[in-house]
Amino acid sequence: MASISLFEASISLFCFLVFCYFLNKKHSCYLRIKKSFQSYPWNWPVLGMLPAVLMRLSQIDDIIWVLEKNNLTFIFRGPWFTRLHGLITVDPANIHHILSSSFSNYIKGPKFKEYFDVFGDGIFNADAELWKNLRMSSQTVLNHQGFQNLSMSVTTSKLRDVLLPLFSRLSEDGTVVDLQDVFRRLMFDISLVTITGSDPQSLSIEMPEVEFAKAFDDAGEAILFRHIIPRFLWELQKRMGLGKEKKLTEAGSTFDRICTRYIFAKREEKRSTENDHDHSNGESEDLLTSHIKLDTSKYQLLNPSDDKFLRDTILTFIFAGRDSTSSALTWFFGLLSRNPHVEAKIRQEINTNIPIAGTSQERPWSAIDDKVFLNKLVYLHGALYETMRLYPPVPFERKSPIKSDVLPSGHKIDANSHVIIPIYALGRMRSVWGEDAWEFKPERWISETGGLRHEPSSKFLVFNSGPRTCLGKHIAMTAMKTVVVEILQNYDIKLVKGHKIEPKPRLILHMKHGLRVTLTKRCSA
Known part of the structure; x- marks a missing residue:
């Protein structure tokens, strides 16, 4: 050992x-x-x-x-x-x-x-047949039109009813805003509503500390600590209930208690509506409801009557939905602050393809209309991809071979050894991306015909590759585009003078000092 x-x-x-x-x-x-x-x-x-x-x-x-x-x-x-x-x-x-x-x-x-281990047996941790069952069930839920409609509805509602009014007040007061904190709260609220149906309302003028969100932060810190120090040290801390391990244990208890409450409420809701045929088609169902109703004949290793299975599912999707998307949004606006010419191009594309917010024309957002409006924003899509190429939300991937193997490069790998893929490094390799690999150039994602250029996932690993490719890729991109459009149509964002932008090495790539900006409301055309 x-x-x-x-x-x-x-x-x-x-x-x-x-x-x-x-x-x-x-x-x-x-x-x-x-x-x-x-x-x-x-x-x-x-x-x-x-x-x-x-x-x-x-x-x-x-x-x-x-x-x-x-x-x-x-x-x-x-x-x-x-x-x-x-x-x-x-x-x-x-x-x-x-x-x-x-x-x-x-x-x-x-x-x-x-x-x-604090995340249990969710898809994030699973291998083999259990992973296959979790993958198939999650794919069914996430690809359902009703869930995608719910995701879009919740996102736009949060933006218009909470984020924009909050920005309006902060801009009037001239208050400095940490966009990283804002985006983490926004995505936490959106994730909780679409996953459990419950709104923690962590994004507000008071910016309250939310116990559930803090537990995720504490767990992430402790897991990173486990990666850096020798095993016997963190195992000793765990046995003695000290340091980061104590916080991880407390976070696990918080997860158990709060998820139990969500699961109980959802089961009660299901019982009260089980005779209501209007709720039987899965239309606009949150993720927890869909998993409670899973057909066990299709997924034999999953047990929707087991609260632990539901608890692990809730935690996995909150972790994925909150942190990765908020990280990408933070770095996107950070890069815009340094590249005004890119921001100008994105604004022009938005104004050309989407009606300006605040006008009398109602913008009919939905998962279907997304294809009409958001899919026209090719340059914005490329800018988001370029952001994640340089600042991937998950900075490294780790694997372990069951059997010894020889890679295409000729390197021999022993069974049970460690393979590290530093995704952060991959995005900056000149031999992979060209001599301009360190530059922020959304144009590299635009084809000669003006469409989105495809790059193999083994080169652009942000959404993983192969059978584990991210199931929520489309939902995440739609959410990010929606957030960007709403903000850029309504506000000018200026980085606070002297504010230093630099990454903070963590399991998720956050900014070390946050993203401190001031907001100025834009006049409607």
């Missing part, structure tokens, strides 16, 4: 340092990188690469040079006595092999589930 813990600490440190490099460095220093890299040993006797990684805490430039020098794939070798190593790759051919063509051999694995 101790040797495995040391390896995990080593590999986590390496991944963390790769990530940190991209946060702080530019890409015009290869000669200095090479000199620094050669100035002291990289692979040490007995201790392997761990000492070199620790020494390079302040010289992270070496890491990117290693990835480039090794053709996008690098083997991290821990101390010899561990007999363990890991592989870090941003090679699209390897990524396709791992996530698609050899999908059945690369699983999340029991170690992953241990790290994320």
